Amino acid sequence: MNILDTKVTAPQRADHIGSFLRPSALKEARKQFEEGKISAEELKNIRRDAIKQLVKKQKEAGLRIISDGEYNRTYWHLDFMWGFEGVGHSKGGGVPFHGEMAALDKTFLTGRIKPLTQPHPFIDDFGFLRQFEEEGIAAKLTVPSPAQFFQQFLIPQNFLETRRFYPTNEELIADVAAAYQSFIKQFYAAGGRNLQFDDCTWGAIVGDAAELRYKSVGLDLETIKGQLLEVNNRAIENRPSDLTITTHICRGNYHSTYFTSGPYDSVADYVFARENVDALYLEYDDERSGSFEALKKVSENKKVVLGLITTKSAALEDRETIISRIREASKYIPLERLCLSPQCGFASCEIGNKLTEDEQWAKIALVQNIAREVWG
Numbered sequence: 001m002n003i004l005d006t007k008v009t010a011p012q013r014a015d016h017i018g019s020f021l022r023p024s025a026l027k028e029a030r031k032q033f034e035e036g037k038i039s040a041e042e043l044k045n046i047r048r049d050a051i052k053q054l055v056k057k058q059k060e061a062g063l064r065i066i067s068d069g070e071y072n073r074t075y076w077h078l079d080f081m082w083g084f085e086g087v088g089h090s091k092g093g094g095v096p097f098h099g100e101m102a103a104l105d106k107t108f109l110t111g112r113i114k115p116l117t118q119p120h121p122f123i124d125d126f127g128f129l130r131q132f133e134e135e136g137i138a139a140k141l142t143v144p145s146p147a148q149f150f151q152q153f154l155i156p157q158n159f160l161e162t163r164r165f166y167p168t169n170e171e172l173i174a175d176v177a178a179a180y181q182s183f184i185k186q187f188y189a190a191g192g193r194n195l196q197f198d199d200c201t202w203g204a205i206v207g208d209a210a211e212l213r214y215k216s217v218g219l220d221l222e223t224i225k226g227q228l229l230e231v232n233n234r235a236i237e238n239r240p241s242d243l244t245i246t247t248h249i250c251r252g253n254y255h256s257t258y259f260t261s262g263p264y265d266s267v268a269d270y271v272f273a274r275e276n277v278d279a280l281y282l283e284y285d286d287e288r289s290g291s292f293e294a295l296k297k298v299s300e301n302k303k304v305v306l307g308l309i310t311t312k313s314a315a316l317e318d319r320e321t322i323i324s325r326i327r328e329a330s331k332y333i334p335l336e337r338l339c340l341s342p343q344c345g346f347a348s349c350e351i352g353n354k355l356t357e358d359e360q361w362a363k364i365a366l367v368q369n370i371a372r373e374v375w376g
Helices: 024-034 040-060 121-130 146-152 156-165 169-189 201-205 210-215 221-235 268-274 292-297 319-329 357-375
Strands: 087-090 095-097 100-102 106-109 141-144 194-199 244-249 279-283 303-309 338-342
Touching: 024 040, 040 121, 106 156, 121 141, 121 169, 146 169, 146 194, 146 201, 146 221, 169 221, 194 201, 201 221, 210 221, 221 268, 268 292, 292 319, 303 319, 303 357, 319 338, 319 357, 338 357
Parallel strands: 141 194, 194 244, 244 279, 279 303, 303 338
Antiparallel strands: 087 106, 095 100
């Protein structure tokens, strides 16, 4: 039996990042809720019916790690942040992606970030997903990384307000780490054993504009790299030994567009070598990610999930080309420590990427078929 098949933990040989296209009925229900035409409870019921159907499709596709598709949120990261005291949000935000403005709620500090004293909203949603676990099938939850949470309040439009509550980054790191530790305790108590951090900070920091972006608020890029590593590692200190924590590193995924480009080389000594997670899900679907050479920096205790199948277009990759790329990556990481997945989710935000649900499942089927051929 393959090493990764001895128990159902992430990652699996054929895996996925977590988000799936929202069905039209769910999108319409959310619209009706926002217009005051249906109640929150009615929206919740419609969403949970959609999740039941999604889980059924995941199982039929042969996936052993299931998610709720992130159907409970509008944004892959911001909704999670709103669940903590000290975080506020309002309409009217936006981030420039390649060729399109990503419509994202403004999310900012209203006070110091506090550890959870009540269950985070995601915990109840995860409890609903767990009922679909069975022999050979386990649920995972995806949340933004602690570094993503930390960085959100250092972006130029938030920086001055953040300094009202946190005169130093070190104080912010301490509170973010404590908040995450409280969430991890809740997640574990709810039966969660597979937690995935989604992290665009490393993907953003390799871009050409990163140094100027941090310099504009008086921060040094190399110092920030160390702090991103520190907040991620401090957040997962003393985690239970049977809790698997993985991280997905991305360069942005909004309506089939991206935020930044650049190889992993300049951050590999931090996140590949020293971040204390069990596996890295890495975006490698096109030339924007650079070569596989940076993989030689991955510490020996980590697995690597190669995101070679794009979710940004419907075109199916050539099977032999993908297999060849897996073989190429195995020059730097032994094949038994490698897995395969799409490069990102299919709907990091509710708007989703530019492909149909049938095309989405064709991508998942391709991942499954290639994984069976490569690893048996």
